Amino acid sequence: MAPRIKDGDAVVAINGKWITWTHTVFAYLAFFSALIVGMSLHFRKIVQNEHYGYPDEWFPSVSATIGDRYPERSFFQVFIAITSGPRFALVFLWYILTSRPKSTLPKVVAGVGLFRTFTCGGWTYVTSTDDHDWHDIFMISYLVATLPWTLGCLALSQNRRAAKYRKVMASLFFGTLVPLIYFFIQHKVHKVAGAYTRYAFFEWSLILFDVGFDAVTALDFEAFEIVVRDVKGVSRGQLKTTADSVLEKEKGKPVGNTFGQGFSWGEVADAAADVYNGFVFWSMCTALPVLVWYFPLWHMGISGYEVAIVAYAAPLFLAIPALRSAVIRSPRVFQFLAVSGLFAYKTQDPANRLFLTIFSLSCTLITWAATLYAERANSARLETRIFGWGLGLIMSTVSKFAFRTNNPVWPIMHAENGGWNKVGIALAILAALRSYRQPSVSGGDYFPSSGKKGSGALAGLGVGGLFFTMLSLLTESSTMIAWVWDGFPVRGPIAAPHGALVIFVMGAGLVFGLYYPRVAGSWTAFGIGSLGAAFLTCYSHWAGFYGALTLGFYTMAVTPVLLGSAVRHPPATSFGIGGVFMIFMILFHVWVVAYAFVPGGPLVRERTDWLMITNMLSIGAGVFSAAVSNSSAPKHKPISPNGRKQRSYxxxxxxxxxxxxVAVAYLRFPTNNYTPYHPEDKVATMGIWTVHFGLDNDMWASERRMRDVIQELELDVIGLLESDNQRIIMGNRDVTQTLAEDLGMYADYGPGPNKHTWGSALLSKFPIVNSTHHLLPSPVGELAPAISATLDMYGEMVDVVVFHSGQEEDPEDRRLQTEYLSNLMGSSSRPMVLLSYLVTKPLEGNYNTYVSDISGMKDIDHTDWDRWCEYILYKNLKRTGYARISRDSITDTEIQVGKFVVGQPESEEEMMIPEEMVPEGLRFPQLFRGQGVRGHRYHVFDEPRYWQ
Structure with a gap:
């Protein structure tokens, strides 16, 4: 009988589990063979890092083992190349196992699996030694793809035993990231001996768990046989198997989805749209105060535009029945009106930008309050609205973390300064189209009509306190870090990477509040949250940061409780009162620092503690109202299957x-090469600049323009004044983050926003050995901030002081501050430079105390009579140059720059010399001569001045 050509004879059959075992064995061989060879041949070299070697460090990191030396690098690359075949087969078999008609999730997971495989090849064959940037790009891409691969595999698991092991491996993998990051910070920032060895153990653990997660597929692939068929009969007589019967038996088996059969990409899109609408909400809420702040900033006093903050009380309009009904019936229309604020960046006139944002925010708040109220009859949908709103806050915070404290869709952003406005608008339109439909108002009252509802006014106070806490502390991951930062050496958290920890705690708190609302809404939880607020207010460093994390967790956890209570009352009552209280709190938090410029300011001068107490009491009022409401609700309310599914998305x-x-924290981790511009000449170029809070004359964020001119001036050290933006009215921003990371400089900022000053900052190419923050005497006017720091300049300790004195209207304050600072400077015998804002005329008044035998300081150019605010003073350093550079439209104050040579005695003569006699490395850049560049040029003298 002739052979059946179509089916053919089975030549070889391999059980599918051997694909997994081959992948597992060769993957482990790749890493551990390199480890064994490296430890045998180059032990001391691969355990050496930039700070320590053996015996302080005695175990190598993964990257040092597999990428730095021959032959271990070759062992790794050979075995990982062998692994690639089984890896592609593993992804293919997983797709075959999970693919079902009309199901797109398996295709997405397979695509992610292929992407991970290619990026693995990228960081394998392009090591950090070859190209550090591309190695990091491939590595970050691989880690980012790990999450959807892990979640996708869990969602598609059809074997309970395999799903159990996958959950264990995934938990171990992601749990290991916490100590991994901790020990990396201990090594990189704190330079702790032995920390890198501990980091290495956790890094190797990640390899074990990552490969182990994929090894679980052996349990799934036992049902498969890979068969090679001879369809032309050329190898008659070879092994025949039962592959057909096995495959036929397994064909069409139902998928046991860990997260249920009903996975729907449409519902995922709904959830994503809800979250993005929440992002737009928070973008508008944080944008308005920044725009309002611009006007008193440039008017140097009350401008009248401050009244714009009444927009936060817009839910009061929902007292109009017709409007409330219109919003409930057509929320999509009002959401489109809310999106209008994202177009404000197209308007050049600052006032028009403000007016459009006021309108947008009002529509945003009205839509939000009415939508939550309308969903009160459906607990599952109300929960998703609250979850989406909370995740929108987290998304806003993540975006600011990624864009270094600026929200990319704010009206102060555009393409030239890093804005993503067009992308933001497109996504907002799609989200509005997708998300808002007519709410379901039938199906029974979510809150029994006979039950207690608590007090609408108290519920409103709770909403207002919750809203204020979020807006003031949680819309930027580095705000609370700025509260507890107190100078060098590093004794607490830093913006990157610890901002990711703030974001993690926010997410954990929100999930906890949704799953355990009774615990989150209890008085015990309120007490713990209040304790966190107290620690944040009263302590610095890690103790204060632990309080910050506690407060952040509690705030997000109590969110579902307070909002769930608020919707039991008419929205004009609960959300309207909340908005009014929010306005009061915004003014309160401005008054504590702006007391010298506002009516009644001295009454709350420097009382952040009162502010925090008031805020927590308002949240307590909301908790009380919610407790009354919940007293009549069932203690254990079952969650519907649909509700559980919605939560999962x-x-x-x-x-x-x-x-x-986490990826942003990794990418932003400070690993710059902090090298001064002219180390061969031991030159230190230092400058002072009053940056007016990082908003330029036309109301655009100015960090990038500031960065460019600082870089072109080749400044090694610069003092920034009026630089503290970590308040609601300034958008909770930090200009030093962009400048420090882009310019490769150490950054110190302070005193912090809870110390009631307008801020000072120090950026340095030289290591900051030690720094102290000062609040100078100020019995009448505003507090004067100062930073005194010791820098390691070419092996010599040099003191630098950055100082902003009080205003012209308060002469007694300025006299006391002058005495304080002069004594401070006189107490140091080291070389010193003062970068300052003194508010005095040269050779007159307080000037003669700053430049005196008490301080020992000299003026960088006592013949420069055209000064009033900015001064550079020095002692025990050789001064070689001085220049004044125009500001263009970035701020209202010029840049003053001095050049000093470290390690040479101070010149006794005052003889000026022409530039031709100055060595090249000691000259100021030619770029700023004549008309200069982008509006920056040498002015007053029209050229730099040099001394022998």
């Missing part, structure tokens, strides 16, 4: 946001 989105935050 939002948790997926939260996981993605958390992974993005």
């Amino acid at each position: 939002y948790i997926y989105i939260l996981a993605v946001l958390q992974l993005i935050a």
Whole structure:
């Protein structure tokens, strides 16, 4: 009988599990063979890092083992190349196992699996030694893809035993990231001996868990046989198997989805749209105060535009029945009106930008309050609205973390300064189209009509306190870090990477509040949250930061409780009162620092503690109202299957946001090469600049323009004044983050926003050995901030002081501050430079105390009579140059720059010399001569001045 050509004879059959075992064995061989060879041949070299070697460090990191030396690098690359075949087969078999008609999730997971495989090849064959940037790009891409691969595999698991092991491996993998990051910070920032060895153990653990996660597929692939068929009969007589019967038996088996059969990409899109609408909400809420702040800033006093903050009380309009009904019936229309604020960046006139944002925010708040109220009849949908709103806050915070404290869709952003306005608008339109439909108002009252509802006024106070806490502390991951930062050496958290920890705690708190609302809404939880607020207010460093994390967790956890209570009352009552209280709190938090410029300011001068107490009491009022409401509700309310499924989509989105935050923290971790511009001449170029809070004359964020001119001036050290933006009215921003990271400089900022000053900052190419923050005497006017720091300049300790004195209207304050600072400078015998804002005329008044035998300081150019605010003073350093550079439209104050040579005695003569006699490395850049560049040029003298 002739052979059946179509079916053919089975030549070889391999059980599918051997694909997994081959992948597992060769993957482990790749890493551990390199480890064994490296430890045998180059032990001391691969355990050496930039700070320590053996015996302080005695175990190598993964990157040092597999990428730095031959032959271990070759062992790794050979075995990982062998692994690639089984890896592609593993992804293919997983797709075959999970693919079903009309199901797109398996295709997405397979695509992610292929992407991970290619990026693995990228960081394998392009090592950090070859190209550090591309190695990091491939590595970050691989880690980012790990989350959707892990979640996708869990969602598609059809074997309970395999799903159990996957959960264990995934938990170990992501749990290991916490100590991994901790020990990396201990090594990189704190330079702790042995920390890198501990880091290395956790890094190797990640390899074990990552490969182990994929090894679990052996349990799934036992049902497969890979068969080679001879369809032309050329190898008659070879092995025949039962592959057909096995495959036929397994064909069409139902998928046991860990997260249920009903996974729907449409519902994922709904969840994503809800979250993005929440992002737009928070973008508008944080944008308005920044725009309002611009006007008193440039008017140097009350401008009248401050009244714009009444927009936060817009839910009061929902007292109009017709409007409330219109919003409930057509929320999509009002959401489109809310999106209008994203177009404000197209308007050049600052006032028009403000007016459009006021309108947008009002529509945003009205839509939000009415939508939550309308969903009160459906607990599952109300929960998703609250979850989406909370995740929108986290998304906003993540975006600011990624864009270094600026929200990319703010009206102060555009393409030239890093804005993503067009992308933001496109996504907002799609989200509005997708998300808002007519709410379901039938199906029974979510809150029994006979039950207690508490007090609407108290519920409103709770909403207002919650809103204020979020807006003032949680819309930027580095705000609370700025509260507890107190100078060098580093004794607490830093913006990157610890901002990711703030974001993680926010997400954990939100999930906890949704799953355990009774615990989150208890008085015990309120007490713990209040204790966290007290620690944040009263302590610095880690103790204060632990309080910050506690407060952040509690705030997010109590969110579902307070909002769930608020919707039991008419929205004009609960959300309207909340908005009014929010306005009061915004003014309160401005008054504590701006007391010298506002009516009644001295009454709350420097009383951040009162502010925090008032805020926590308002949240307590909301908790009380919620407790009354919940007293009549069932203690254990069952969650519907649909509700559980909806929760899972939002948790997926939260996981993605958390992974993005971790990736941003990794990418932003300070690993710059802090090298001065002219080390061969031992030159230190120092400058002072009053940056007017990082908003330029036309109301655009000015960090990039500031960065460019600082870099072109080749400044090694610069003092920034009026630089503290970590308040609601300034958008909770930090200009030093962009400048320090882009310019490769150490950054110190302070005293912090809870110390009631307008801020000072120090950026340095030289290591900051030690720094102290000062609040100078100020019995009448505003507090004067100062930073005194010791820098390691070419092996010599040099003191630098950055100082902003009080205003012209307060002469007694300025006299006391002058005495304080002069004594401070006189107490040091080291070389010193003062970068300052003194508010005095040369050779007159307080000038003669700053430049005196008490301080020992000299003026960089006592013949420069055209000064009033900015001064550079020095002692025990050789001064070689001085220049004044125009500001263009970045701020209202010029840049003053001095050049000093470290290690040479101070010149006794005052003889000026022409530039031709100055060595090249000691000259100021030619770029700023004549008309200069982008409006920056040498002015007053029209050229730099040089001394022998």
